[in-house]
Amino acid sequence: MQYRRQRTAALLFVLAGVAASAVVYPDLPREMATHWNASGDVDGTMSRTVGAFVLPAITALVVGVMLVAPSIDPRKDHYEAFRGVYEGFVAGTAGFLTYVHAITLAWNLGYEIPIGQALTPALAVLLYACGVLLERAEPNWFVGIRTPWTLSDDDVWRETNERGALAFKLAAVLALGGLLLPAYAIVFVLVPTLLAAGYTVAYSFLAYRRKEA
Structure with missing residues (x-):
């Protein structure tokens, strides 16, 4: 199957986010910091149940939408000219969101990272x-x-x-x-x-x- 490596990478990023949350879940605070302002101060929180898994869920949704989009585009035939780059971008987007999730988990585990x-x-x-x-x-x-x-x-x-x-x-x-x-x-x-x-x-x-x- 073409582009299997890119799609596998995207899936692994999603699974890595879920697995990381599952492993550290007992150590996370009941109320998690999930948003920071421009100064790096926390200005948004979520419950642990939601905060621990919301970003992996968003990542899965974004990846799914991006992978489906070419098949429903009226000009879908044009994607073949840049499909490899596009599939790589999908995987890269998943990697970026998983990185953000990792930073969020680390912060809530007590590591005061400069966001x-x-x-x-x-x-x-x-x-x-x-x-x-x-x-x-x-x-x-x-x-x-x-x-x-x-x-x-x-x-x-x-x-x-x-x-x-x-x-x-x-x-x-x-x-x-x-x-x-x-x-x-x-x-x-x-x-x-x-x-x-x-x-x-x-x-x-x-x-x-x-x-x-």
Whole structure:
């Protein structure tokens, strides 16, 4: 079966999250910290029963949706051109969410990890992976820079997604600044990501207008 390794990796990440929660469950507090603000302070909690397994459940749901999406896409034939990269991205997303889950468990077991610094490299890798996926994605309804203008013209799609690939790779590099200035880790991740997203939307509009002129 094609892409068995990527799908197996995604499944193993889900199972690893469930297994980790099951092993440490008795040692977790009755009320688990599950959300932190930009300063790294806890500002959200859940009961142990929910908090211990909610992220593995979300990971399984995300993986399932991402694997099913190509089969229901009206342009599903276009996925074959980048299916390997797409399947790898699915596994990478599962790995990222499992990493976040591991940090959450560690914190609740008494390890006061600097959340911003711990998440920064993982977010940078995820942003870079988005860039790789964008530069390979062919026109479709689920993956890539999907605006009214890219979905209306395949040439605008390809041009915009190539630009988007560079923008998100640059955002990934800039995100690493959070390792040097942990107090501003969220800024180094969020601002370049928003700028990359805004740039690609604007570019798609301008590219479409230019072609139609």
